[in-house]
Amino acid sequence: MREYVQISVSQYLEQILLHLKSHGYVKSKRGVRGGHILKELPNKIIIGNVIRDLEGPLAPMSCVSITAYEYCPLEDNNCLLKPLWALIRDQVAELLDNTTLKDLLEGNLYK
Numbered sequence: 062m063r064e065y066v067q068i069s070v071s072q073y074l075e076q077i078l079l080h081l082k083s084h085g086y087v088k089s090k091r092g093v094r095g096g097h098i099l100k101e102l103p104n105k106i107i108i109g110n111v112i113r114d115l116e117g118p119l120a121p122m123s124c125v126s127i128t129a130y131e132y133c134p135l136e137d138n139n140c141l142l143k144p145l146w147a148l149i150r151d152q153v154a155e156l157l158d159n160t161t162l163k164d165l166l167e168g169n170l171y172k
Contacts, residue, residue: 109157120150
């Protein structure tokens, strides 16, 4: 059972690395001294961009998405939640767009 978990984790991490490579965050090298390395310095990698590239828009609801807006029938009735979702979107984007990989690595999340 333990080997299965290790293989599964390895395959999962490999898929993540492939996505990171396809978006230009890492590069790989084959061979004995091979592996993966960042293509940019950690202070140049913006976490908001990484999440958008890997997961899509940051908006919690598509009706407030800037890049992937989708109409919601509740908008016609002055949805009371839409301003809240927009505020959440803005706050999350602000935090993620001002956080770098270096910040995460060094634990500097409270600037």
